[in-house]
Amino acid sequence: MQTVTLAQSRGDLEHLARHMTDLMHKVLRPGFGEKAADWTPAIDVCESDDHYEVIVELAGVRRDDIEVYTERGHLVVTGWRHDPTSPKKVCWHQMEIEEGQFRRRIALPPSVDETKIAARFRDGLLRIRIPKR
């Protein structure tokens, strides 16, 4: 059996305690477990008399790859953009269209009716209509 002095084992315990604290901080941090997004689409938010509209630029994203939901007073738009180019390409020359996971989260004003939010997607633009109460 290996003999360990008291001083050494106390050092190890302190080390372990520090690690546990770090780990707890990481887990309890808001957003833990969410993968960081690969890119961030541009959005406009505008207000009319009876509704708000959120417009998200999602060129080249398939409709089935977009998810819109509300969560604790926030509107979340998330999804995935696949490489829009041909799989038969032999080489790249320029790569500016970002691909991968995207995610936007915006706070909703308190005066909206979350149950009546509607979204439509056309020509790469996602328009989310949020009626006021």
Added chain:
Amino acid sequence: MALIPWRGRTMPAATLSSLRDEMNNLLNRFWSNTNEPFGLAEWAPALDVSESGDAVLVHAEIPGIDPKEIEISVVGDTLTIRGEKKDETEQKGRNYHRVERRYGAFTRSLALPASVHPDQVTATARQGVLEIRLPKREEAKARRIEIKGL
């Protein structure tokens, strides 16, 4: 005066060539938007340029733009795309809280990586992405060479 390390006889040449690179970079940046010399363009669409065995493919991000209003031209080895993203923010009765999208007219030109047939260029738009297909000329196509063995 600052001390300059002695790097033998290569020193002045190396310094000059790095200065030349700096100047080239500066000029390239300055003239990069050739049709809008002084950076007047508000925005330009992001482009992917790739190449398959028989064509050069250009993809442009044009969300919300009617593809019919986009003008594509090929002159020599230069492709030019022009269009306009209509500014919605000017509409009456709408109060904007956040404007991240860019609006206005754009022009983008690029040197094609291979010589193409300008009369066989086709373009299709899907979900806000414009795909321009430029078939390569015969001499620019990849040719597979068979390896003969015994």
